[in-house]
Amino acid sequence: MLGKVESTLVLIATGEFLVGILGNAFIGFVNCMDWLKNRKIASIDLILTSLAVSRICLLVIILLDCFILVLYPDVYITGKQMRIIDFFWTLTNHLSVWFATCLSIFYFLKIANFFHPLFLWMKWRIDRVILRILLGCFALSVFISLPVTKNLNDDFRSCVKVKWKTNLSLRCRVNKAEYASNKIVLNSLTLFPFSVSLISFLLLILSLWRHMRQMRLNATGYRDPSTEAHAGALKAVISFLLLFVAYCLSFLIATSSYFMPETELAVILGESIALIYPSSHSFILILGNNKLRQASLRVLWKAKYILNRRKF
Numbered sequence: 001m002l003g004k005v006e007s008t009l010v011l012i013a014t015g016e017f018l019v020g021i022l023g024n025a026f027i028g029f030v031n032c033m034d035w036l037k038n039r040k041i042a043s044i045d046l047i048l049t050s051l052a053v054s055r056i057c058l059l060v061i062i063l064l065d066c067f068i069l070v071l072y073p074d075v076y077i078t079g080k081q082m083r084i085i086d087f088f089w090t091l092t093n094h095l096s097v098w099f100a101t102c103l104s105i106f107y108f109l110k111i112a113n114f115f116h117p118l119f120l121w122m123k124w125r126i127d128r129v130i131l132r133i134l135l136g137c138f139a140l141s142v143f144i145s146l147p148v149t150k151n152l153n154d155d156f157r158s159c160v161k162v163k164w165k166t167n168l169s170l171r172c173r174v175n176k177a178e179y180a181s182n183k184i185v186l187n188s189l190t191l192f193p194f195s196v197s198l199i200s201f202l203l204l205i206l207s208l209w210r211h212m213r214q215m216r217l218n219a220t221g222y223r224d225p226s227t228e229a230h231a232g233a234l235k236a237v238i239s240f241l242l243l244f245v246a247y248c249l250s251f252l253i254a255t256s257s258y259f260m261p262e263t264e265l266a267v268i269l270g271e272s273i274a275l276i277y278p279s280s281h282s283f284i285l286i287l288g289n290n291k292l293r294q295a296s297l298r299v300l301w302k303a304k305y306i307l308n309r310r311k312f
Helices: 002-038 043-071 073-077 079-111 117-145 158-162 166-188 191-218 225-259 263-274 276-288 290-311
Strands: none
Touching: 002 043, 002 263, 002 276, 002 290, 043 079, 043 117, 043 263, 043 276, 079 117, 079 191, 191 225, 225 263, 225 276, 263 276, 276 290
16 A cells, blocks of 8 residues: 555656646746847846756756655665755755745835835845845855755664664664754754745735725726736735745655654655645746746647647
8 A cells, every 4th residue: 555655646746847847947948048039138037047947956856856765765775875865955945945035025126115215225236136146045055055965874764674673773763863853954944035035925915905905096997907917916926825835844744754654655745745836836937927928828829739730
């Protein structure tokens, strides 16, 4: 029964991976082609492209870890391979969170309407410093990920298979506790960018609510185009928050799995949930960006045209 459950979860994870690669690769391809065409790239396109690349790497690492756990469990016994995988997982995880935070701040500064001097100063400066901010996020993510390569014990995952050995059982439990505590500390560092992103989105929601209220009072009809556009942005913000919360909970499941009887199953379950956020949120970004949405409609129209021609 456990084998069937694992196979089902791996199949689901593979499907989520393919969907996520499709959406994020589309974002990167459209923005890169526009960059080559115009010889310059807008700040929003640079953030979206960086976010898409980080999520593609994150998707690859999560699925790779999932397949190794199921097909090659002996690899988990040796520390060198797992140091490499955990390092890149931590790196891409932090990059994705930090770049998403940059995106939320950028949306807040560009869409919100506040007249505080600090807000106006940041609104004026954001386009000039966005590249340095992204590079700073990359350097910070690398720095945070380095402890993974030093503190990971070689045999922390093999203790489940050698529990019957009295001398090793206690040592394995200590190693698992040390590893889990390190992972919890490193993952908890994402709470800061998540908090910044949450505050930015809450302020954006406040600004959108005030704007919608003003439009209802001033517009002749309730279904004003501007009001509908702001309502659509509000839906995108709420969906982002829900997906991000599910993403954080999945890492909590994967980390706490080291104290559960069925460690492998819990890890695969957590990874399957984790794949939902980087896979589905890319399509939310596509629908919320006019250039990406128009490009996706052209692709769908061409695909439909080709299919119709093959029928006849």
